[in-house]
Amino acid sequence: MAVAVEEIVRRAGGCAVIDGGFATQLEALGADINDPLWSAACLITKPHLIKEVHMQYLEAGADVIISSSYQATIPGFLARGMLLEEAEGLLRRSIELALEARDEFWKSTLRKSKPVYNHALVAASIGSYGAYLADGSEYSGSYGEDISAEKLKDFHRRRLQVLASAGPDLIAFEAIPNKMEAQALVELLEEENIQVPSWICFSSVDGKNLCSGESFAECLQFLNASDKVTIVGVNCTPPQFIEGIIRELKKQTKKAIAVYPNSGEIWDGREKRWLPAQCFGHKSFDALAKRWQEAGASLVGGCCRTTPSTIRAVSKVLKGKTAYSATQI
Ligand code: MET
């Protein structure tokens, strides 16, 4: 594990807390994210809300916050009539907003007599090619016949360079739906010699395989071969699948494992609304989080439809007494 990650996991008492749904909370604060850029539209229109969401997750106990760049892409911004410099400036801004929130929050906790938080890490979010296409392939992993690993690398290259040079502690590749993209990302990290440690998280709709139907074992072969990938895991996947996936990942890798599932609700794209969670059982999200830690996850948080109150409960259950008496870094 990279030193900063190892340190935050240790200081959190063995399992660090990742934040919750970023876009979800942005929407709760009144932002309109019904946009091809999704939550990243706020980088243009409402950057103060982005910072506010980061603050709320820090306050809830997140040890790692994820930037607003998930669906921020250079072609996406260019399609809005922006210049290349402006597009790259907004990518950098997404990292700066998270760093500013982290630093301001940290200063404010130091002023209190009993510091109760850890100095959080900032992860630069990078969504999949499918998230950019916004055509459903984000959750099917089907990019069509014409796509190749080289094309995927070219899509990701410049954004990765710009985000990595903006000063994040980590790069977070989120909800990667297929093997070709995982392989392209690992190759790109090596080719560009990215020095910021990365995590690559997959998404799954059946709890057994990636969204594409390919196995975790196939993907882990590439990931294990690269020292640039520090953490592997799964996000934006229903909570009831997570324990089984952790056990599978444990068999396939020695890397640290991150899990941050969605709430289990299902997005109905046609009706544009969330449907209730299926077979969630009697367990609450935080009770499940404890089991994920016991199954071997080193970082646990939430994705879509989870909120600061989810993260507050997770932080409490995972860090127990240490949550509110953690030592300073
Ligand atoms: C579709 S997964 C989205 C992940 C992103 N970090 C968010 O919470 O907005």
Ligand SMILES: [Zn+2]
């Ligand atoms: Zn999500």
